[in-house]
Amino acid sequence: xxxxxxxxxxxxxxxxxxxxxxxxxxxxxxxxxxxxxxxxxxxxxxxxxxxxxxxxxxxxxxxxxxxxxxxxxxxxxxxxxxxxxxxxxxxxxxxxxxxxxxxxxxxxxxxxxxxxxxxxxxxxxxxxxxxxxxxxxxxxxxxxxxxxxxxxxxxxxxxxxxxxxxxxxxxxxxxxxxxxxxxxxxxxxxxxxxxxxxxxxxxxxxxxxxxxxxxxxxxxxxxxxxxxxxxxxxxxxxxxxxxxxxxxxxxxxxxxxxxxxxxxxxxxxxxxxxxxxxxxxxxxxxxxxxxxxxxxxxxxxxxxxxxxxxxxxxxxxxxxxxxxxxxxxxxxxxxxxxxxxxxxxxxxxxxxxxxxxxxxxxxxxxxxxxxxxxxxxxxxxxxxxxxxxxxxxxxxxxxxxxxxxxxxxxxxxxxxxxxxxxxxxxxxxxxxxxxxxxxxxxxxxxxxxxxxxxxxxxxxxxxxxxxxxxxxxxxxxxxxxxxxxxxxx
Amino acid sequence: xxxxxxxxxxxxxxxxxxxxxxxxxxxxxxxxxxxxxxxxxxxxxxxxxxxxxxxxxxxxxxxxxxxxxxxxxxxxxxxxxxxxxxxxxxxxxxxxxxxxxxxxxxxxxxxxxxxxxxxxxxxxxxxxxxxxxxxxxxxxxxxxxxxxxxxxxxxxxxxxxxxxxxxxxxxxxxxxxxxxxxxxxxxxxxxxxxxxxxxxxxxxxxxxxxxxxxxxxxxxxxxxxxxxxxxxxxxxxxxxxxxxxxxxxxxxxxxxxxxxxxxxxxxxxxxxxxxxxxxxxxxxxxxxxxxxxxxxxxxxxxxxxxxxxxxxxxxxxxxxxxxxxxxxxxxxxxxxxxxxxxxxxxxxxxxxxxxxxxxxxxxxxxxxxxxxxxxxxxxxxxxxxxxxxxxxxxxxxxxxxxxxxxxxxxxxxxxxxxxxxxxxxxxxxxxxxxxxxxxxxxxxxxxxxxxxxxxxxxxxxxxxxxxxxxxxxxxxxxxxxxxxxxxxx
Numbered sequence: 001x002x003x004x005x006x007x008x009x010x011x012x013x014x015x016x017x018x019x020x021x022x023x024x025x026x027x028x029x030x031x032x033x034x035x036x037x038x039x040x041x042x043x044x045x046x047x048x049x050x051x052x053x054x055x056x057x058x059x060x061x062x063x064x065x066x067x068x069x070x071x072x073x074x075x076x077x078x079x080x081x082x083x084x085x086x087x088x089x090x091x092x093x094x095x096x097x098x099x100x101x102x103x104x105x106x107x108x109x110x111x112x113x114x115x116x117x118x119x120x121x122x123x124x125x126x127x128x129x130x131x132x133x134x135x136x137x138x139x140x141x142x143x144x145x146x147x148x149x150x151x152x153x154x155x156x157x158x159x160x161x162x163x164x165x166x167x168x169x170x171x172x173x174x175x176x177x178x179x180x181x182x183x184x185x186x187x188x189x190x191x192x193x194x195x196x197x198x199x200x201x202x203x204x205x206x207x208x209x210x211x212x213x214x215x216x217x218x219x220x221x222x223x224x225x226x227x228x229x230x231x232x233x234x235x236x237x238x239x240x241x242x243x244x245x246x247x248x249x250x251x252x253x254x255x256x257x258x259x260x261x262x263x264x265x266x267x268x269x270x271x272x273x274x275x276x277x278x279x280x281x282x283x284x285x286x287x288x289x290x291x292x293x294x295x296x297x298x299x300x301x302x303x304x305x306x307x308x309x310x311x312x313x314x315x316x317x318x319x320x321x322x323x324x325x326x327x328x329x330x331x332x333x334x335x336x337x338x339x340x341x342x343x344x345x346x347x348x349x350x351x352x353x354x355x356x357x358x359x360x361x362x363x364x365x366x367x368x369x370x371x372x373x374x375x376x377x378x379x380x381x382x383x384x385x386x387x388x389x390x391x392x393x394x395x396x397x398x399x400x401x402x403x404x405x406x407x408x409x410x411x412x413x414x415x416x417x418x419x420x421x422x423x424x425x426x427x428x429x430x431x432x433x434x435x436x437x438x439x440x441x442x443x444x445x446x447x448x449x450x451x452x453x454x455x456x457x458x459x460x461x462x463x464x465x466x467x468x469x470x471x472x473x474x475x476x477x478x479x480x481x482x483x484x485x486x487x488x489x
Numbered sequence: 490x491x492x493x494x495x496x497x498x499x500x501x502x503x504x505x506x507x508x509x510x511x512x513x514x515x516x517x518x519x520x521x522x523x524x525x526x527x528x529x530x531x532x533x534x535x536x537x538x539x540x541x542x543x544x545x546x547x548x549x550x551x552x553x554x555x556x557x558x559x560x561x562x563x564x565x566x567x568x569x570x571x572x573x574x575x576x577x578x579x580x581x582x583x584x585x586x587x588x589x590x591x592x593x594x595x596x597x598x599x600x601x602x603x604x605x606x607x608x609x610x611x612x613x614x615x616x617x618x619x620x621x622x623x624x625x626x627x628x629x630x631x632x633x634x635x636x637x638x639x640x641x642x643x644x645x646x647x648x649x650x651x652x653x654x655x656x657x658x659x660x661x662x663x664x665x666x667x668x669x670x671x672x673x674x675x676x677x678x679x680x681x682x683x684x685x686x687x688x689x690x691x692x693x694x695x696x697x698x699x700x701x702x703x704x705x706x707x708x709x710x711x712x713x714x715x716x717x718x719x720x721x722x723x724x725x726x727x728x729x730x731x732x733x734x735x736x737x738x739x740x741x742x743x744x745x746x747x748x749x750x751x752x753x754x755x756x757x758x759x760x761x762x763x764x765x766x767x768x769x770x771x772x773x774x775x776x777x778x779x780x781x782x783x784x785x786x787x788x789x790x791x792x793x794x795x796x797x798x799x800x801x802x803x804x805x806x807x808x809x810x811x812x813x814x815x816x817x818x819x820x821x822x823x824x825x826x827x828x829x830x831x832x833x834x835x836x837x838x839x840x841x842x843x844x845x846x847x848x849x850x851x852x853x854x855x856x857x858x859x860x861x862x863x864x865x866x867x868x869x870x871x872x873x874x875x876x877x878x879x880x881x882x883x884x885x886x887x888x889x890x891x892x893x894x895x896x897x898x899x900x901x902x903x904x905x906x907x908x909x910x911x912x913x914x915x916x917x918x919x920x921x922x923x924x925x926x927x928x929x930x931x932x933x934x935x936x937x938x939x940x941x942x943x944x945x946x947x948x949x950x951x952x953x954x955x956x957x958x959x960x961x962x963x964x965x966x967x968x969x970x971x972x973x974x975x976x977x978x
Contacts, residue, residue: 016535019528020509023516031520035704036722039508042760046505050539215524233525271531 003066004074006059007081008272014054015271019230021047026228026235030220041104052096055088073274076455080273083156090139099132103400110398117387119369126397127365130358133400137359147359150403154280155410157457160356163406166413167349170472175379177480177489178342182332184487187325191316194245198311202245203238203252205307210256210290211442212236213263224395225251227258227287231270234262246327247338249304250291257290258283260442264450279458280404284411285418286445292341292412293419293478294441298324299433307436328486332380334389341412342479346379348409351394355402414462416475418445421466492555493563495548496570497761503543504760508719510536515717515724519709530593541585544577562763565944569762572645579628588621592889599887606876608858615886616854619847622889626848636848639892643769644899646946649845652895655902656838659961664868666969666978667831671821673976676814680805683734687800691734692727692741694796699745699779700931701725702752713884714740716747720759723751735816736827738793739780746779747772749931753939768947769893773900774907775934781830781901782908782967783930787813788922796925817975821869823878830901831968832869837898839864840883844891903951905964907934910955 001009024047028040064082069075106125113122134146141149147160204219212219217229222237229235236255240248261277269275277283294300298320305323308315317323330340336347354371357363363371372391373384384390396404422444423429432440448465455461462470483489490498513536517529553571558564595614602611623635630638636649693708701708706718711726718724725744729737750766758764766772783789791809793816798804806812819829825836843860846852852860861880862873873879885893911933912918921929937954944950951959972978 012531013535013538016532017539019532020513020536023532024509024512027512027516031707033703033705033707033722033724035702039721039759042501043505043508043512046502047509049502050506213524214522216522218520218522232528233522235522270528 002068003063004068004070004078007063007067008077010054010057010060010063011077011081011273012271014051015230015273015275017047017051017054019233019271021051022228022230023233026237029222029224029226030237045100048100052088052093055084056093060085061089073269073272073455077273079457080454083152084273087140087152090142091136092139095132095136095139099136099400102128102132103398106398106400107395110392110395114388114392117392119387119391122392122398123365126368129398129400130365130402133402134359134361147356147403150359151406152403154401154404154407155458156279157459158281158406158410163352163410164356166472167352167406167409170345170409170476171349173476173480174342174345177483178330178332178346180489181330181342181483181487184489186331187329187486188317188322189329190246190323190326192312193242194312195242196240199240199242199245199248200238202307202311203248206249206252206295206304207236207256209436210253210260210295210438212256212259216263217259219252225255227255227262230262230276231265231267234259245308250295253295254287254291257287260290260446261286261450264446265453266451269453269455274453274455276453278454278456278461280407281410281414282449282458282461284408285414285462286450288411288415289418289422289445290442293415294433294438296327296341297430297433299430300436300438301327302434303436325486328483330483330487332382334376334382334384335393342483343380345409345412348405350375350379351396351405352409355397355405359402413472413475414470416472416478417462417466417468417470418449419478420474421448421468491557492552493557493559493567496552496556497566499543499546499549499552500566500570500762501760503540504719504762504764506536506540506543508722508760510540511717511719512722515726518711518713518715519726534589537589541577541582544573545582549574550578562758562761562944566762568946569943572641573762576629576641579631580625581628584621584625584628588625588889591617591621592887595887595889596884599881599884603877603881606881608876608880611881611887612854615857618887618889619854619891622891623848623850636845636892639848640895641892643890643893643896644947645768646948647770647895647899652841652899653845655961656841656895656898659834659898659965660838662965662969663831663834666972667819667821667835669978670819670831670972670976673978675820676818676975677806677811678818679735679812679815681801682731683801684731685729688729688731688734688737689727691796691800692737695738695741695784695793696725696745698925699742699749699784699927701745701748705752706748708741714744716744716751719751719765720754720756723748734797739784739816742784743776743780746776749779749935750775750939753935754942755940758942758944763942763944765942767943767945767950769896770899770903771938771947771950773897774903774951775939777900777904778907778911778934779931782904783922783927785816785830786919786922788919789925789927790816791923792925814975817972819972819976821871823865823871823873824882831972834898834901835868837894839868840885840894841898844886844894848891902961902964903959905961905967906951906955906957906959907938908967909963910937910957 024040024044032040060081064078064085067078069078102125106129109125110122113119133150137146137149145160151158151160207219208214216232217234217236220235220237221239223239225237225239227234227236236252236259238248238252238255261283265275301324302320305320315323317326328340330342332343333339336344339347354363354368354375358368369387369391376390377383422441425444426440429441432438449461452461456464459470510533513529513533521529549570553567553574556567558567591614595618598614599611602608622639626635626638634649640647640649696708697703705721706723706725709724709726710728712728714726714728716723716725725741725748727737727741727744750772754764790813794809794812804812806815817829819831821832822828825833828836843852843857843864847857858876858880865879866872911930914933915929918930921927938950941950945953948959
């Protein structure tokens with residue numbers, strides 16, 4: 001076997017074992033008996049040790065030196081393997097193990113602290129997580145910027161400085177739009193109680209409408225919805241709050257967007273370094289365009305309005321216009337995951353600035369609550385009422401995920417670009433959406449983007465799909481047009 | 490670390506990874522999307538390679554030579570590790586991989602052949618399976634008997650000759666009992682349709698009554714019920730046929746018996762070589778005593794009769810006596826898994842004789858269908874009507890599981906012994922059973938047997954629990970007394 005063939009065979013088994021890890025994570029969050037947590041942590045640790053040894057196997061370094069790619073896909077696979085190997089071998093085993101231990105503990109302590117609104121209980125472990133991730137970032141950065149080094153895990157090629165510049169261009173237009181909207185009368189919200197069975201029936205219908213393939217996936221309940229898996233086995237989850245059915249429906253469509261990317265990758269790439277979504281930002285572009293540009297459009301919400309009445313009987317909302325307005329209600333709430341399309345990005349910008357300051361050492365863990373609360377009130381014109389609605393709302397920092405948050409807004413920006421390109425090619429898009437038929441746009445996304453997996457770098461993936469260099473313009477124009485019409489601005 | 494400590498740490502991680510394999514098997518049979526089979530086989534193969542390397546790691550041999558056990562549990566752990574290491578290192582890697590591949594294919598071909606009643610389609614792969622298992626048995630046996638060598642995988646310490654001698658002592662009394670019963674009028678069977686929801690509700694109630702711990706397990710639907718896992722995470726499965734509710738109820742109780750053993754092992758043994766049931770025969774003693782001696786007793790079926798009426802309304806059976814008779818109906822059916830307590834053992838004896846002849850080379854795959862059909866008609870006085878009701882009914886041989894079948898009857902024999910000992914200590918056993926209260930007998934089994942895991946060899950496990958040397962006498966006396974009363978013999 002050539003060095004290249006050895007590399008690919010080794011990567012294939014590693015990917016198969018990584019799939020097993022993913023399956024355990026899915027099980028833990030959907031099926032696992034609650035008394036099995038301790039045993040499961042030992043199982044995960046044993047499998048993680050196997051994976052870590054494989055990922056830092058010195059033979060990979062030797063093969064990478066000698067490997068010659070037979071084609072473009074081979075070149076891309078080597079690019080992914082080189083990046084991963086360099087990253088994994090720069091982190092000492094001792095540090096990797098310590099990070100795994102402390103972030104696992106961090107998530108447990110965070111969950112308890114959030115339940116009790118107890119920031120003080122969270123700070124000691126947060127300090128440890130920050131210190132370890134700074135140390136890891138220094139090892140990976142090799143003299144470069146620490147925050148940039150961490151961003152590469154989620155969005156290869158991105159930088160803190162470029163992201164900050166883009167956010168600076170976006171913020172004034174989002175703030176201006178937000179203020180105009182909040183000066184207008186708020187639309188009537190959806191009211192009522194919608195039983196779980198009916199919500200799940202309609203969620204399955206929505207998933208099918210968006211092309212989710214149940215022969216290679218399944219839909220289950222969980223606390224925080226997620227999508228897990230690659231290729232032939234990509235499972236999605238949702239949650240049900242009986243008084244808030246949009247929560248179930250739109251989190252389902254969101255996860256279907258992630259799943260479509262993973263289910264849509266060319267089967268020839270299965271278990272190779274190209275056989276999965278290329279970055280968090282590109283992944284989020286798929287979940288967001290499914291959820292927002294398509295799922296929350298006037299045309300598609302008209303169809304959802306009919307489906308809801310068929311499932312649940314008459315609603316308090318009189319017609320499809322009122323229903324569309326309720327689905328897209330703008331509201332300065334505390335919680336990121338429940339935010340509308342405008343406020344969502346303000347949440348992200350705030351977390352991005354805070355976590356960059358943390359990595360640079362400009363603020364420390366003990367300053368974070370004050371910094372959060374000041375910034376939130378400045379951006380949202382509302383004071384945080386309790387830590388569970390503020391600093392303690394998201395799991396990310398307890399798990400050491402610094403550098404992850406900006407990929408959410410990057411995903412929105414990319415979704416804006418993809419939608420502009422897609423809509424330009426489909427003058428009759430709305431006619432299909434109004435019938436609940438999403439075949440044309442989802443086929444376009446699969447052909448232009450999803451099937452290529454990690455063939456191209458993230459930004460190049462979007463550019464190849466759109467046919468133009470991505471920036472924040474299309475997202476902002478889409479938001480101004482959509483909410484301008486909805487709120488009569 | 491001492492050699493002993495190294496061994497135990499290594500075994501602990503191997504056990505954790507083996508648990509992961511078990512969890513994948515559970516997922517495959519309960520949750521996996523049907524289109525994921527190909528990907529899953531690659532995941533299983535990657536994990537199996539990791540496990541095989543660990544199990545044949547030459548360091549185990551070195552540690553075993555130097556290890557000194559600190560206590561009795563340590564001595565027992567070394568006994569288990571020595572047996573496993575000797576077995577695993579005697580089988581060449583090439584043969585192990587070939588067996589894994591051929592038996593996986595064998596099970597697929599068997600399932601298709603059974604659907605089509607097509608013995609000819611099954612014979613070529615069966616021939617390969619037999620040849621490979623003979624080769625493996627020769628490698629393990631090290632000059633000894635081939636069938637005995639294979640039995641050790643399921644029942645350490647058992648031998649074909651001893652088993653044959655015991656079966657020869659049992660057969661005449663079972664045949665005599667069977668003939669007397671079949672000359673009596675058959676009791677009225679349960680009739681009607683029992684919806685799935687109600688069956689599952691009652692199955693959960695039965696599982697709870699027998700002490701199944703849902704905080705460390707769960708109950709799901711599958712095609713062929715099984716129990717999977719050890720310690721903190723032991724999951725059971727059942728199936729529902731709406732016209733045959735006893736199928737669901739008694740397969741649930743049976744799997745609860747297996748689960749009770751695994752959930753009941755001393756937590757100090759978790760992930761050690763002692764942290765699981767010691768053999769298939771001892772395991773089956775637990776599932777059988779739960780299902781039969783306790784679950785099909787006159788006292789307990791009286792409670793089940795009440796529960797069924799509460800769930801489903803009036804039954805065609807007039808009273809608890811008629812219900813008990815229906816639950817214990819004796820019938821010379823084709824299918825082992827649906828057999829009553831008497832015919833079940835005749836099924837096993839037949840398979841045992843056939844597979845021993847196969848291993849000795851006295852018959853070959855192509856003789857098997859004729860041999861099966863002749864023997865079945867001789868033992869059951871009924872001609873096999875089609876291969877799905879004959880040779881093709883069980884998965885075992887397609888998977889290479891020669892030497893496994895006799896452990897089912899050995900489990901019945903052990904259950905007979907345990908019940909004799911248990912009943913002698915509990916004069917008021919029936920009073921509890923009649924209330925659906927199984928606390929006393931299940932606590933006795935946990936204390937005397939389940940909590941010890943693999944501390945003692947299989948036969949010694951039963952002897953320590955019963956206080957006498959186990960043999961077939963108590964089972965035969967129990968069957969003669971129970972069915973004598975039921976059929977007025």
